[in-house]
Amino acid sequence: MAKPKSNNEKLFDTYIRDKKIVVADASNASRAGLARAMSNMGAQTQFMTLANTYEVARDAIAKHKPNIVICDFEIGGGRGLDLLQQQRKENPDSKNSLFVLVTGNSSQSAVAQAAEEDVDTFLLKPYTIEVLRQSIMKAVLAKIQPSEYMKTINEGKAKLFEEGKPEDAIALFKKARTLDKKPALAFFYLGQAEEIKKALDLAEGDYQQGLSYNKIHYKCMVGLFEMLMGQKKYAKAYDVVKKISRYFPANPQRLASVLRLAIMTGAYEDIERYYQAFTGIDQRDEMLVKYVCAALVVCGKYYLKNSHNARALELFEKAGITAGGRTKILREIITTLLQAELPAEAEKYLKRFPSANQSEADFLVCEFMVHSAISPPAMSVDRGRKILAQGISDPDLYKGLAKVYLQTNLKDAASSLLDKGKELWPNLAKDFEALLPEKK
Amino acid sequence: MSKENPKDSDSQGPIINPDDFRSIVLLMEFENLTTKVSIRDGKRYFGTKSEPLKPEDEIRFIEFLEEDTDQGMVIECPPNAGSSGHQVKIMVQSHFRGNTIKQEVIGMITESESLEKTSQRLSIRLTQFDSVAWANLKELFATRQREVLELLQSMRGH
CATH class of the missing domain: 3.40.50.2300 (Response regulator)
Structure with a gap:
């Protein structure tokens, strides 16, 4: 039976x-x-x-x-x-x-x-x-058959997110607080409602109260983190996101936040530690690779600025390897090294461009910029003109070729190119104007 | 100290943990003892001949079968791997968190379903197997499933 x-x-x-x-x-x-x-x-x-x-x-x-x-x-x-x-x-x-x-x-x-x-x-x-x-x-x-606690929270969420009634939602979340011994989730949603009302101090208080019931309540920590980011309190946000990452497993977006905040708060040594851990990851999300490379490049720039060239070059090397042929990252490294007057170092990164990308703008412009730094100007003029003739339209190419024109006393050609650059890229007009011969 | 209220000194782990990105790895090899067809290393073998298989034709472990005291499994494999009544031998190797469980089981296909001509779903009743090793394999997935649901609940907050 x-x-x-x-x-x-x-x-x-x-x-x-x-x-x-x-x-x-x-x-x-x-x-x-x-x-x-x-x-x-x-x-x-x-x-x-x-x-x-x-x-x-x-x-x-x-x-x-x-x-x-x-x-x-x-x-x-x-x-x-x-x-x-x-x-x-x-x-x-x-x-x-x-x-x-x-x-x-x-x-x-x-x-x-x-x-x-x-x-x-x-x-x-x-x-x-x-x-x-x-x-x-x-x-x-x-x-x-939700519990009374969850039912009340769900009603509050509907008021908040579907009906746009934060006051009604707050009343429900406050009621929910009394329906559970550890109402951390109710406090999280209270915090969300207060944020919508722009009462950020109250929101922070709610998240912290939620955390008093559960020190590692994920949603309360994330709520607090996102609020601190919105307030541009990056050092505090960094502390919170590190705590989240210690207690909860990584997801690529969270790791990207950790890396961004490490840069923004100048925690460059942390970046190098994160890179070491990253090398142990077998399957790497595209976004994570880009953020790790960007973080290494920014770190490298910091060390260059503080005259720790050897350290910087190590980090660029790591970024170059991790980039795996991603041309934008390689271009950023080359540009940085040229600005630091290290053309021989910059030249090494040209070899990292995949052959399939060597007819594209990023490689051609980088190659031009590197050779402009190490070759006689007359040779660079020819090289630059050939790239322009291929139809490559790139602000760095225009700026670089204009500089070389000026070095070879071709002022009219330089002015013409810079004026065209201002037309094509009005947001970079100041950069082009700064190079115009009249200003020198 | 409860799990929800760790001591401040209890930092659980590194900020980026490569282990977070690792899944249970399952490797499988299949041999039809009745027809002498075998599937391993990305190829189908019949006698001395072999043909390469597409990546999507790998053997997949779909389900553990439990009926009274019988143990079994449901797998997906390339077409024409076997029919009801055939005897099969399957090697299953799992690897997770530094532990490897490898075993060979023998069973009989109790049900065979052809799916869109591109694969087969086979239900297999195990007839010869190491019951401890099989129990360990089941426990690996059962434990991991419990951990997953706990983590999900903890992160969802309810």
Whole structure:
């Protein structure tokens, strides 16, 4: 005889039977298995859509506005978490929508990114059906039977973010404070409401009160961090983001903030430590690579400015290697070294440009600037004219060639080029004017 | 001192931890003992012949099967890997946080489903396996799943 169903199971059955579901996974077997599992849990197959690519999933969400989206962390052509944004747009009533990640990516960083986006649950492959069922059921029950505390917070969030009524929201969050022994989340949302009202001192107080219940409450720390950034209190923000990073796993955006703040607060030694840790990361996000390179270059500039050339050159070397052929970073290094009157060092970085990029503006302009610094001016004039004749339009090329014209007494050619530069790049007009022969 | 209120001196770890970006690595090899077809190292072997497989044709471990006292698994593999009733041998190696679990299991395909002609979904009931090693593999994923859900709850704040 079958075991009688519990109340929770009955509630879940009622919930699931009319819900529209999109299952998005590049793996055929995974898609089929998840669809079968949902069907066995009571979902109707006619309400289920399966998607094998990001594009198909995105179109399915737009068409069907599903209540439930189950998807992998990466799905052919895109990030699963981007589908969450779309689901929220199509189905703003969060009480009735569920987003479930089912993925083989078990890294802390993946979980951190999912948590930032507030997914409802995160399941690993290979799973057992029982874990899948229990997790989805728990996530559903949390939605349809929230605690009084969460219900009040959700009402407050609706007032704040959907209706634009911060005073009403504040009243609800204050009520929520009395409904839990450790109401850190209520204080976080109070802080958010006060920020919207521009009452920043009150907001800071709320975040700190939340942290008094839970010293490492993630949302309160992030709220405080973002507020301090908005107030340009970078040293305090840096302390907060370092604490977040120590207690919670990295996600690429958070790391980018850490690097930016290290630069802004002059914590250059920290940057070198972060670089060492970065070299241990196997799979590197494009944004993270760019931020690490930028941080190393800025660090190098600082050491150049303070006449620690050897240290600076070490850092540029690291940036050059990490750049992996990214031309903008290489150009920045070369420009910096030329400004520091180190053309021989700058020349070394020309070799780091991939051959596929050597007919493009970044390489040609860099090559011109380096050779202008080390070759006779007459040779540089020819070189510069050839690049212009190829149709390359670049402010550094114009400025560099104008300087070389002036060195070879071709004042009219220099004036003409600088005037054209002012027309093409009006935001750099002062730079071009400064080079005009009349001003010298 | 509770987890939510660590001492100030308890800085959990470095600011950038490369381990945060590492996932459980699962390597698998498949051999159909009935047809002598095997799949390993990105190739399909039949007898002395082999053909390369596309990267998307790797073997994927989808699900642990548990039915009463039987243990099993659901995998995805390239098409024509096997049919119901075939005996198969599978090597599973997991690597995470410096620990490696490697084992060979033998089982019987109980269900085979062809999916869009580009892959197969095979349900396999294990018939010969090291129960301790298999339990350790299951526990690796179960533990990690618990950690993931705790971290998610902690970061979401509820």
